[in-house]
Amino acid sequence: MENIQWLLQGFQVALTFENIGAATLGAILGILVGAMPGIGSLAGVALLLPLTYKFDPTTAIIMLGALYYANMFGGAYSAILINIPGDGPAVMTTLDGYPMAQKGRPGAALLVANTASFIGGLIGMIILTFTGPALARLGLNFGPVEMASLMILAMTSIGWLMGDSVMKGLVSTALGIIIACIGMDSVTGIPRYSFGNIYLLGGIPFTPLVIGMVGFSKVIGMMKDRNAVTELDMKLSFKESLLSPSDFGRLLPPAIRSGILGTFIGVLPGAGATTGAFAGYAVQKKFKSKEPLGTGAIEGLASCEAGNNAAAAGAFAPLLALGIPGSGTGAVLLGGLMMWGLTPGPLLFTEQPEFTWGLIASLFLANGLTLLVAICIIPFLVKILVIPTRLMIPIITTVCIVGSYSATNSLYGVIIMFVAGCIGYIMNVCNYPSAPLILAIVLSKIFETNLRRAFIISGGSPLIFFTEPISLFFMVVLILLIVLTARKKVLDKSKI
Amino acid sequence: MKITVKQIFPGILIIISLFFIYEGIVNIGFWDGDNGPKGGFYPTIIAVVLLIGSIVSLMQSLKEDKAEFFRDDFKVIFAGAAIIAGAMLIGLLPSIAIYLIIWMKVIEKMSWKSTLIFAGATTIIVYLVFGVWLAIQFPMGLLENFL
Numbered sequence: 001m002e003n004i005q006w007l008l009q010g011f012q013v014a015l016t017f018e019n020i021g022a023a024t025l026g027a028i029l030g031i032l033v034g035a036m037p038g039i040g041s042l043a044g045v046a047l048l049l050p051l052t053y054k055f056d057p058t059t060a061i062i063m064l065g066a067l068y069y070a071n072m073f074g075g076a077y078s079a080i081l082i083n084i085p086g087d088g089p090a091v092m093t094t095l096d097g098y099p100m101a102q103k104g105r106p107g108a109a110l111l112v113a114n115t116a117s118f119i120g121g122l123i124g125m126i127i128l129t130f131t132g133p134a135l136a137r138l139g140l141n142f143g144p145v146e147m148a149s150l151m152i153l154a155m156t157s158i159g160w161l162m163g164d165s166v167m168k169g170l171v172s173t174a175l176g177i178i179i180a181c182i183g184m185d186s187v188t189g190i191p192r193y194s195f196g197n198i199y200l201l202g203g204i205p206f207t208p209l210v211i212g213m214v215g216f217s218k219v220i221g222m223m224k225d226r227n228a229v230t231e232l233d234m235k236l237s238f239k240e241s242l243l244s245p246s247d248f249g250r251l252l253p254p255a256i257r258s259g260i261l262g263t264f265i266g267v268l269p270g271a272g273a274t275t276g277a278f279a280g281y282a283v284q285k286k287f288k289s290k291e292p293l294g295t296g297a298i299e300g301l302a303s304c305e306a307g308n309n310a311a312a313a314g315a316f317a318p319l320l321a322l323g324i325p326g327s328g329t330g331a332v333l334l335g336g337l338m339m340w341g342l343t344p345g346p347l348l349f350t351e352q353p354e355f356t357w358g359l360i361a362s363l364f365l366a367n368g369l370t371l372l373v374a375i376c377i378i379p380f381l382v383k384i385l386v387i388p389t390r391l392m393i394p395i396i397t398t399v400c401i402v403g404s405y406s407a408t409n410s411l412y413g414v415i416i417m418f419v420a421g422c423i424g425y426i427m428n429v430c431n432y433p434s435a436p437l438i439l440a441i442v443l444s445k446i447f448e449t450n451l452r453r454a455f456i457i458s459g460g461s462p463l464i465f466f467t468e469p470i471s472l473f474f475m476v477v478l479i480l481l482i483v484l485t486a487r488k489k490v491l492d493k494s495k496i
Numbered sequence: 497m498k499i500t501v502k503q504i505f506p507g508i509l510i511i512i513s514l515f516f517i518y519e520g521i522v523n524i525g526f527w528d529g530d531n532g533p534k535g536g537f538y539p540t541i542i543a544v545v546l547l548i549g550s551i552v553s554l555m556q557s558l559k560e561d562k563a564e565f566f567r568d569d570f571k572v573i574f575a576g577a578a579i580i581a582g583a584m585l586i587g588l589l590p591s592i593a594i595y596l597i598i599w600m601k602v603i604e605k606m607s608w609k610s611t612l613i614f615a616g617a618t619t620i621i622v623y624l625v626f627g628v629w630l631a632i633q634f635p636m637g638l639l640e641n642f643l
Contacts, residue, residue, distance in 0.1 A: 050626075050630070051625075051630070053630055054629060054630050165553075165556075167549055167552050167553050167556060168553060170545065170549045171506070171509065171546060171549040171550055171553055174513075174542050174543075174545045174546035174549055175509065175546060177538075177539075177542045178512065178513070178516055178539060178542055178543060178546060181516075181538065181539040181542070185524075185535035187535070188534075188535055190524075190535050192519070192520075192524050192535050192536070192539070193516070193519060193539070216572075216576065219572055220569050220572045220573060221569065223566060223568040223569045223571065223572055224566045224568065224569070226568070390604050391614070393572065393599075394595070394596055394599045394600065394614075394618070395618060397572060397575065397576065397579075397595075398592055398595075398596070398618060398622060400576075401576070401579055401580075401588070401592065402588070402592070402622050402626050402632075405588060405632070405634070405635075406626055406630055406632045409632070409633065411580065411583055411584065411588075411635060414579075414580055414583070415580060418576050418577065418580060421573075421576065422573060425569070425573075426501060426505055427505075429501065429563045429564065429565060430501060430502050430505050430557075430563055432505075448538045451533075451538060452532065452533045452537065452538065455532055455533050455537075456531075456532035456533070459532075460527070460532065460533075
């Protein structure tokens with residue numbers, strides 16, 4: 001009951017004119033950027049991050065939450081209408097979304113996806129309301145040893161094991177930490193690796209770095225597709241998009257099932273929205289559908305969309321309660337929260353309850369607002385999706401430059417963005433993932449502080465990570481993850 | 497054997513990690529007998545991980561296909577560098593406006609009318625959102641001395 005009271009207080013914080021306006025703006029921009037194929041939620045949230053500077057911290061965080069959440073909605077549009085997933089989780093959406101659109105029901109397919117996303121997200125947020133504080137209470141028992149081992153587990157599971165190459169993920173993670181070490185020692189405040197440069201002394205600014213790494217690098221890579229023309233020969237209207245009671249009856253059970261499953265998947269470090277969508281769809285295969293899955297079945301579309309949005313909401317539990325983001329996009333969001341003075345972790349729920357519950361309440365608000373915006377935007381989607389890449393390149397380049405300038409009020413930010421963009425581009429070409437690097441930058445300072453404290457406690461012995469019970473548990477999970485991943489990769493190779 | 501960016505990138509990372517290890521141990525300090533880890537402790541450990549990872553990646557890259565670059569990609573990089581240089585001379589907004597005009601006219605070969613409408617509209621929106629709404633003071637470069 002206490003959680004519900006806090007949530008109601010959160011709504012008092014969230015439901016002001018300015019906050020509703022910021023959440024609506026976040027929902028509109030998030031949906032538009034998420035809908036554009038090729039940009040994706042990671043670059044989308046990074047590019048829109050500077051827009052939050054206008055607001056006070058609470059409003060900025062509410063807008064960030066809405067941006068993040070609306071991006072998840074938008075990713076499905078291009079998957080349904082042109083068979084190009086806007087982001088990773090939308091890959092599963094193409095399986096039934098595109099065939100349903102081809103059957104002459106594109107508007108209904110969009111509304112099924114939106115409604116299922118809303119239901120999945122709502123379930124995720126209700127579970128977050130109850131599990132978040134419980135997870136934080138558990139986290140209060142964590143000392144430096146436990147926190148350091150949890151960070152290692154998070155960075156390992158998200159960083160190395162999710163991509164195609166374990167070694168490249170590891171290199172990307174280590175490079176991110178090295179970059180985060182430039183500036184001042186977070187424990188003693190002594191300068192390191194700054195070469196006496198006054199700018200480097202303050203460290204590498206997060207927003208320009210992320211804009212460059214995922215935004216500018218992407219725009220460089222878009223050049224090869226700049227003459228591609230998206231043909232979309234269909235008309236969408238609100239009237240034709242309406243769902244019949246029978247359609248709604250078909251989408252509800254899979255949406256609820258995937259909503260619950262996706263939330264728990266979202267809580268696990270490393271298993272983000274893509275896994276949520278995949279698991280939701282896989283479970284739906286075991287249930288009866290009116291049409292076979294893969295042929296435009298409402299059940300299939302609803303199951304993966306609800307799964308991915310529920311996982312996105314569920315990922316907020318470890319992000320807020322333990323400071324562990326579940327994905328690259330989560331890491332950008334976490335970086336944004338930290339920029340606004342919010343330090344996610346076990347103490348967050350007790351020390352900054354207005355902030356925390358305001359954010360959770362704003363997610364409920366964003367979920368509803370995004371559904372409304374999504375329904376209103378349906379008739380205009382055809383025009384949004386056919387914006388030529390050759391127009392998007394100069395627009396995104398401009399946003400990258402102006403956004404990184406506004407983050408630092410100095411051309412230093414633009415230079416950082418430019419260099420990070422070039423490095424990100426080379427990493428993309430050489431198949432090094434950039435998400436682990438961003439995650440490592442965000443987590444590095446907290447990890448270092450806890451790691452050094454752990455070593456002070458143990459007098460320099462790494463054995464402490466295996467003698468404390470909670471830390472031992474994380475280490476066993478870590479070793480199991482590494483062994484199972486290595487085994488899977490060997491098996492996959494032997495199949496080839 | 498031809499050396500490509502797939503070997504050059506981990507090669508540069510090896511040099512960076514060696515530098516971080518050297519600085520961490522020699523100049524910043526790794527461990528203090530009484531107080532435990534010093535400022536160089538954490539970056540040195542991570543740099544060792546980066547060094548090992550980069551060496552393995554370098555060896556793996558020898559078996560991989562050549563990295564594919566597209567010549568047009570460099571136009572965006574060149575444009576980015578030109579905007580930064582331009583911002584130092586004539587200010588950020590004017591250099592963005594000039595970039596948009598040159599890009600749309602020369603690279604995308606649009607008509608003058610479309611180019612000017614596109615460049616003008618984008619610059620005005622950028623000014624309204626960032627300059628007016630977010631109250632960002634754009635740099636004016638050397639022009640500031642004359643205005």
